[in-house]
Amino acid sequence: MGQTVVLTGMVLNVMPIGDYDKRITILTMERGKITAFARGARRPNSQLLAATNPFSFGEFELFEGRSSYTVAKAAISNYFRELTNDFDVAYYGFYFLEFADYYCQENNDEKEMLKLLYQSLRALESPSFDNRLVRLIFELKAMSINGEGPNVFSCLACRKKENLHYFSIERGGTVCDDCARKEQAIHIEESTCYTMQYIISAKISKLYTFAVTEQVLMQLQMIMKKYIKRYLSHTFKSLKIIEESESFLEK
Incomplete structure (x- = not known):
């Protein structure tokens, strides 16, 4: 054999x-x-x-x-039995598995994706973390590992590294206050930009060590939803269930 x-x-x-x-x-x-x-x-x-x-x-x-x-x-x-025993949390986990399955390839170095997947599932099992934030961290880090993450460290129009208070879906990253006048960009808080910078640059072992305000969380959700729709041409079955559940909880 x-x-x-x-x-x-x-x-x-x-x-x-x-x-x-x-x-x-x-x-x-x-x-x-x-x-x-x-x-x-x-x-x-x-x-x-x-x-x-x-x-x-x-x-x-x-x-x-x-x-x-x-x-x-x-x-x-x-x-991960604790995860699978909770219906709502399990669908976040299945979404992460789908996401990893979409990106990963045979005979490719996928150590970072495996580490990210493992740590993200552990974070889902912990009551200390908001599952919405865990999802956003996983999405952004996974896309960055695979070379499809946004550029949030400089202005994509003029390359300046200061006053990055806008995010352009079209350009795929941040633009500064001056250049935003000529762009279709989303205004974001400085904390939102910093959070994205941290997620992209931090080691995987350090990812699930912080919390954010509800305002930052909502901005991250809006950005990642639009960004994924624009740059990732794939429909995840479990994501639809998650979004329906989140919409129900918001009502």
């Missing part, structure tokens, strides 16, 4: 195959995103039943074939 490899990663999605098998997508530290078959994983007595569910993080021992992998064993260190 081929040689055996041990990869560290997280299950992004699962698809049933036949009567008892699964096809799973794993984001791994060593080989990026891979697809593997888990034979008999849907049987009630299978040792792979829980290990091949979304969010499962740990070490996967796989047989490497010519064109696919087959799961032999798994040692899961975190199932």
Whole structure:
């Protein structure tokens, strides 16, 4: 069947195959995103039943074939059960998995995305963090890691680094007070700009260490919604449910 490899990663999605098998997508530290078959994983007595569910993080021992992998064993260190037990929080988690699945590629260095995904799911499990902020941090950092984040460190019109109180969706970043007169730009607070700068530049381990005011949160939500719509041509199924839930809570 081929040689055996041990990869560290997280299950992004699962698809049933036949009567008892699964096809799973794993984001791994060593080989990026891979697809593997888990034979008999849907049987009630299978040792792979829980290990091949979304969010499962740990070490996967796989047989490497010519064109696919087959799961032999798994040692899961975190199932994120607290997350999956809360319906509302779980959809944020599924959205993060979808986001990672969209961006990540096979045989690509996806260590930063795997770290971001893991830390973001841990933040969702913590009652200390507002899930709306966790989502915004994840979106902005993920897009930045993949080279599609906005430029918020200088004016995209004149390159000045001061008075960055406007954000241009068209230009994909900040513009200064002077240049904003000629742009279709959104006025933002200095704290909003600073927050975006911090998220983009900070190490992943330092991301979930702060809170923001409701005003900053609302501005970030508006910016990221418009930015993602403009620069990311993909529809996430779980995002629609999240947005419907947030709209209901705002009423």
